[in-house]
Amino acid sequence: MVEVTLWGALAAAAEGNSKVEVEAKNIRELFKKLSERFPGLTPLMDRGIAVAIDGTIYRDTWSKELPAGAEIYLLPRLAGG
Amino acid sequence: MAGIAVSTTINGDHAEFLCHPDETLLEVLRERLGLMGVKEGCGTGDCGACSVILDDRLVCSCLVLGAEAEGRQIATVEGMAQGDRLHPLQQKFLEHAALQCGICTPGFLIAAKDLLAKNPDPTEEEIRFGLAGNLCRCTGYDKIVRAVQDAASVMRGA
């Protein structure tokens, strides 16, 4: 079980929850479960979401494991210049 | 619209071409003569990427008509190196990393060549004002100015 923090716009789409507990071993599973629980998140996830695990931001490595007790943050997937 | 026959000298070599009355020297150099080192950044004389030396004057080739080249001497970046020996400015631009993307570089080299021909030992301020007609968006000009200073010193034999 990991605790995941959602940023503002995402929390609004997750019925106002800014923190949710999810049983997930990696990023792929996390996205799948969140999407099942809060269908409103799906369009935002399609637009792109990054995951910060203990401060390191992952944009594409969906196989990345979520260590127990890790600090997990969902963030918008950003554009750069 | 009949073409105008023009006979001119480019980088020391005789060149002849036909051009439209409203065709710029920049268009002629790039599209008719294949001298693509001359770049177009704006086409209105505001960026200096198309700089060439026309007789003894530094000009933007986008503000010169091809027809005006008749009987003149034109120097472009393609004529700076002697065989495989780079011009000191070219060498110093490389050593100082005075280019990032490099699109403005030919114009800067030509402008700097003209500057040093007229003022072999310029101050930093003279270099900065002398090159103010050439825009560079990558470097902040710092390394360009240093490269010109260094090249000037090499060219003076110092």
Add this chain to the structure above:
Amino acid sequence: MRYIRPSSLEDAVGLLAEASGKAAILAGGSDLLVRMKGGFIEPDLIIDIKAIDALGRITESDDCFVIGAAVPCAVLGENTALRHAWPGVVEGAKLIGSKQVQGRCTIVGNLCNASPAADSVPALVAAGAKAVIKGPAGSRTIAVEMVPVAPGKTSLAPGEIIEAILLDKRPPHSGDAYQRFTPRTEMDIAVVSAAVNLTLDDQGVVEKARVALGAAAPTVLLVEEAANILIGSRVDDSTLERLAEVCSGACRPIDDKRGTVEFRKKVAGVLAKRVALTAYQRAGQK
């Protein structure tokens, strides 16, 4: 479209007079080619006047300098006698565009472009320069300030060409100066500008003065009231303050992408003060 390079002024005037469509004079090309590129003008005939020998020279007679219509501004700066006599005029001419543009642009082109912000015009107006005009009906000579009548419009009749600009030789103790305001140090168009031309008496009192402002009205302004303030003074602080006030008041500028009405008024006065001081110092040294 045709491109013709006549070798005599008469031929040029003839071509211009006979042109059936739109004809354009090409000297430096730094305005013409930009307007052609932007599609603002599509001439049927381009008359390149640079092969006309007399137009490419600066000559000196006993009483004046004659600057040919095809002389690039860079050449003005290289003429020692002209630079010494009319440093303000040369300053203005040398501020047009970049070094690349300097090698091409001409003061006559700058004048005929009829922009209120033209850099060389205020100093020419302050200098009392004259334009020699050749046309189908012969020659005439008029003050340069009579050439532009509105932004982009001149008083030249169809078929007329400006052949040269005349600048008088200077009496002793004379000096002129020009400054413009631009956000960048180079490669810019005047937001507002000022030129002052002074002649002093032996005691250092201003005897004659002309003050001109650029980009302050639809055409360059010759501000007589400002000149009157300088005349009789030693260009002291209180004179300068009054000069600034009068110049600011004389402006009739617009708000545009380059500046606001308030800014132009204020800075016109500031620049007038600064150039008056420079002109006074220059005059005192001669």
Add this chain to the structure above:
Amino acid sequence: MTFDPSHAARSFSSVGTRPIRPDGVDKVTGRARYGADFNMPGQLIGRILRSPHAHAVIRKIDTSKAEQFPGVKAVVTAADLPDLTDGDTSMYDILDNCMARNKALYDGHAVAAVAAIDARTAKQALKLIDVEYELLPHVTDVDQAFAADAPLINETIFTTGVDPKPDRASNVSMRSQFGHGDVDAGMAEADFVVARTFKTEQTHQGYIEPHACVANVSSDGTADLWVCTQGHFVYRQHCAQLLGLEASRLRVTSSEIGGGFGGKTHVWAEPVALALSRKAGRPVKLVMTRDEVFRATGPTSATSIDVKIGAMKDGTIIAADATLRYSCGPYAGSWAEVGAMTAFACYKLENVRTVGYEVLVNRPKTAAYRAPSAPMAAFAVESAIDELAKKVGMDAVDFRIKNAAQEGTKASYGPVYGPIGIGPTLEAVKNHPHMKASLGKNQGRGMACGFWFNFGGQTCTDLNIGMDGTVSLAVGTVDVGGSRASLSLVAAEELGIDYAQVRAVIADTSSLGYNDMTDGSRGTFSSSMATISAARNAIKILRARAAQMWDIPVEDVTWEKGHAVAKGETHGNLPNLSLKEIAAASGTTGGPIAGHSEIVADGAGVSFATHICDIEVDPETGATKVLRYTVVQDAGKAVHPTYVEGQYQGGAAQGIGWALNEEYIYGKDGRLQNAGFLDYRIPVCSDLPMIDTQILEIPNPNHPYGVRGVGETSIVPPLAAVANAVSNAVGVRMQHIPMSPPRILAALEA
């Protein structure tokens, strides 16, 4: 990949040196080929017709006269680019931006295009296209567009990120919020509070090379595109999707790129060129004019930002709050969101809240510009921080040091930081001689901090070892500022050979696996990671080949300084085999030797910088002169320090231009008034001083050498550093950027 701590003490042999770049000679001799420097046999010239109106319904487009004009070979409109985006709204927006469908949404929006035998014919043909417009009310200002009664730009936009969902459409496409703690309670507790509103105008990346491409679609369904881009693989994806082509049948070759800075990260005219080529059955070259570049591509957001920060008497910031409104052009964006994330990223804050609003306006579609959105937020926050430091009575640097984020700090945008460089940059600035130099009359000094995330992303690299022992490195991240040099250094470092033995090239989309574009400061970070891994894969093969040549077990072969070294008691005396010797024998030991790498380079380390600026202001005219400028930034590890300095200096120069003079100026008619380099004033050489740099190296724990991206952070602090310098020089807080002379004079007289 993780940082090898042994590198901290390691002395690199290639990395950290400053050799001449491999593409340098071509660039100083005029031989390098940029977007417009390529031609194809039988090529036509394409030109685009653009809307002169800021907001108008396109009633009818009659192209018949243009089609019949001699020399015209194809005319296209939106009908030739049907919507194949299948519900992908961001791609639909890109499509609509390439060619307006129902409405023209800004001055410069493409409405039709022609391909003709030459540029003159194409230009004349554009005049023969009749477009019937029905004008609509427009809005170009971010605050006016945000207002409830503003003209509506897109009736399908309902603000997301608010609960409940709004019942009517508006120009606000998204609200986003970040932060933690109780800001209101914190603010109530504060001994000192600064609250101000700031505004920044829209700027353009200002690359000197206009967008250019040559498109060639064959009747057999294959296509080629030569184009200046920051990401040819991304352009392939976009073009294939928009044109209905198979990605593998569209080969995209990236030309040398004459500057991008974020402006060449998605397609603009390329799909139009392909559509013209498809229709005409001939190659089409399309080069934008400078006017088109300004009117129709690139710009960054204009912003309006409210900031409120509270501090205790001892200088601790107790609460920080910001509301940020960012314009995104006429399509939904996520620019304010990034501004909201970066705004307070430099600080350790218990109570922080940022709210961002994306605001649609009738201006060109906003594109990324170097650390997109961060400079404006930093301007607002760092200006308020400076003012707050004064109120508290602390030195501006000390105040920031006291509140700087550090390892373990919970960032204002959420996660906890690893090792970071904000503190060290501030300490370096505090001790910098620049901070101690004296100032004259009308002169002021300002300093400011900046933050940027940096990205990694998908990366693919091939390293091929030739039989003569030279190495060809094929990279897929476009080289925007010297990365071929830095990647060659990395390959040389890993293989233990000379830099001169490596030649890096940018491979086209048919020659290498997919790569994300060069954005987010990722070029050297991610391609160096892939290069290291490709080199290590090649070394495995080199060791195996040496083992074969020696006829010993591969476990007994190590790789040291460019040589296979035999270990073990029985064959420890074998003479080392050089890479060159192994390569020469490769034909008989199993064939070509190569190393490949396909990775997602995650773990880009965040980056911080602190800048110092001295400025002189003419109080009578508002004119400014930058007297001295210093950049201190963390690079993690500088692979090619000269090009790292170049990134620092270039970002600073762009930021200075933004701070002082650059801005889009729109008339009441909604038309852009300064679409050229004369009136859009980027700094010229005589406007700037030398820009001093100091490179700090706080290793990124997620990169084997500790590399962090360096390209973008340098543009974040300048707006604020310059504004603080001007404010200190004139004694009035500057709140509107650019601080053009009329604005400074108006502020002085207010």
